[in-house]
Amino acid sequence: MLAATLRAMERDGLVTRTAYDENPPRVEYELTPLGHSxxxxxxxxxxxxxxxxxxxxxxxxxxxxxxxx
Known part of the structure; x- marks a missing residue:
């Protein structure tokens, strides 16, 4: 459920997603200016x-x- 919510927020421009090529894999989400609003x-x-x-x-x-x- 969390992953689906984050994908929807990314789609709507509220967050950006950064994936890192590490082991184990790591992903960070950050609010966009729209998200901060x-x-x-x-x-x-x-x-x-x-x-x-x-x-x-x-x-x-x-x-x-x-x-x-």
């Missing part, structure tokens, strides 16, 4: 998650207590 959104999501984590955990516990999966 998403960091504001990632930070906003992280901040929202931090602010709302107690409510999320409470909702999850209530859902599980009700026997729903």
């Amino acid at each position: 998403l960091m504001l959104l990632v930070e906003a999501a992280r901040s929202w998650s931090k602010d709302h984590l107690p409510a999320l955990l409470e909702a999850r516990a209530a859902h599980e207590a009700a026997g729903r999966t």
